[in-house]
Amino acid sequence: MIRFLPAALAAALLAAPLAAYAADTTPREPYGIALEGFAYPYPVHLLPVVNDGERLSMAYMDVAPQQPNGRTVVLLHGRNFPSSYWAPVIKMLSEAGFRVVVPDQIGFGKSSKPQGELHFDTLARNTIALLDHLKIDKAEVVAHSLGGMLGVRIARAYPDRVAHLVLTAPIGLEDYRLYVPPTPTEKMIESEDKLTAEGYRKQLQTNYAIKLPPDAITPFIDARFNIKGSPDYPRWLRAFVSSGQMIYREPVAHEVVLITEPTLFIMGADDHNAPGRPNAPEALRAKMGQNAELAKAFAAKMPNARAEVIPDTGHLVFLEAPEKYRELVLGFLGR
Numbered sequence: 145m146i147r148f149l150p151a152a153l154a155a156a157l158l159a160a161p162l163a164a165y166a167a168d169t170t171p172r173e174p175y176g177i178a179l180e181g182f183a184y185p186y187p188v189h190l191l192p193v194v195n196d197g198e199r200l201s202m203a204y205m206d207v208a209p210q211q212p213n214g215r216t217v218v219l220l221h222g223r224n225f226p227s228s229y230w231a232p233v234i235k236m237l238s239e240a241g242f243r244v245v246v247p248d249q250i251g252f253g254k255s256s257k258p259q260g261e262l263h264f265d266t267l268a269r270n271t272i273a274l275l276d277h278l279k280i281d282k283a284e285v286v287a288h289s290l291g292g293m294l295g296v297r298i299a300r301a302y303p304d305r306v307a308h309l310v311l312t313a314p315i316g317l318e319d320y321r322l323y324v325p326p327t328p329t330e331k332m333i334e335s336e337d338k339l340t341a342e343g344y345r346k347q348l349q350t351n352y353a354i355k356l357p358p359d360a361i362t363p364f365i366d367a368r369f370n371i372k373g374s375p376d377y378p379r380w381l382r383a384f385v386s387s388g389q390m391i392y393r394e395p396v397a398h399e400v401v402l403i404t405e406p407t408l409f410i411m412g413a414d415d416h417n418a419p420g421r422p423n424a425p426e427a428l429r430a431k432m433g434q435n436a437e438l439a440k441a442f443a444a445k446m447p448n449a450r451a452e453v454i455p456d457t458g459h460l461v462f463l464e465a466p467e468k469y470r471e472l473v474l475g476f477l478g479r
Contacts (some may be wrong), residue, residue: 182254182370185225191273193270194219207477217477219233223289232466237286249267251384261386265297268296291314293316296396309403319397323418323428391419407446409443416435418435
C-alpha cells in the first residue's frame with residue numbers, strides 16, 4: 145500500500161485546482177450581509193450603537209475562561225476577514241485564563257453595514273463603548289491587519305484603557321497617500337463588484353503570501369461571495385469600499401511612534417501587503433509593503449516596543465505559525 149501513496153498524493157494535488165474551480169462556479173446559497181448563515185465559533189451578542197445619527201448593531205463574542213486570571217483581551221480583526229477567524233487565538237487566550245472579547249466592527253462581519261462612511265475614530269469609540277457596556281476598565285489589545293490601524297488609534301485616543309498592544313501583521317505602517325493616487329468611490333465599487341471568487345482567492349494568496357492550504361482560505365471566500373445573493377448586497381459593497389477609503393484617507397503611520405503603552409509587533413517575513421499598490425506608479429510599487437522593516441524601525445523609536453519577525457510566514461501570522469505566535473503573545477502579555 146505504501147508504494148501507491150505518491151501516486152495518490154499526485155492525484156489529489158491534480159484534483160485540488162479542479163475542486164477549487166468547482167467550488168467557485170457552483171451556485172452559492174446566499175448569506176445575509178450581516179453573515180446570517182455563516183457560523184461563528186462562539187455565541188454572538190449585539191450592542192446597539194448610534195453612528196452619525198444612524199442606529200446600528202455591533203456584533204461581538206464574549207468568551208469566559210474556565211480559570212480566570214482577571215484580565216481581558218480584545219481582538220481586532222482585519223478588513224477581509226470575519227472575526228470568526230480568531231477562533232484558535234480565542235481558544236489559546238481563554239485556556240491561558242483571559243476573558244476574550246471579539247467584536248465585529250461596524251461595517252464588517254455580523255455587525256450592521258451603515259449608510260454613512262466609516263472612520264477609525266468612530267470605530268474606536270464603538271470599541272470603547274463595548275468595553276464600557278461589559279464593565280471592562282482596561283484590556284489587552286491584540287490586533288491584525290486593518291485592526292492594527294484601529295489598535296493604534298485606540299491606544300492614542302484612549303491610552304488609559306490599553307494595558308498592552310499586540311500589532312499582528314498590521315497594515316498602515318506607511319502612508320499610502322505618498323504612493324497611490326486617490327481613487328473615486330464609484331470606481332472602487334465597480335472594480336470590487338466585478339471581482340470573481342477565484343480572482344479573490346488569487347488576490348488573497350498573492351497580496352498576503354498565505355502559507356495555508358486552499359481549504360483553509362475557502363471560508364473567507366464564502367464570507368465574501370455568498371452575500372452576493374442578498375438583496376442588501378449593494379449596501380454591503382458600499383460599506384466595504386468605504387473601509388478601503390478609510391485606510392487610504394485616515395493614515396496612522398505618523399502616530400505609531402507616539403504610542404507609550406507596551407507594544408509588540410509580530411510580523412511575517414514574507415508579508416509585503418500594501419493596499420492600493422496596483423494603482424501606484426510602477427516606479428513606486430517596489431518601495432511599498434516593506435512591513436517587517438517598517439515595524440522594526442518603528443519599534444526602535446518607541447519608548448516601550450519591540451518587533452518580532454517570523455520567517456517563512458505571510459500576512460495570516462497567527463494561523464500560519466500558531467506555536468510561535470502563542471509563545472510571543474503569551475510571553476508578552478505575561479510581563
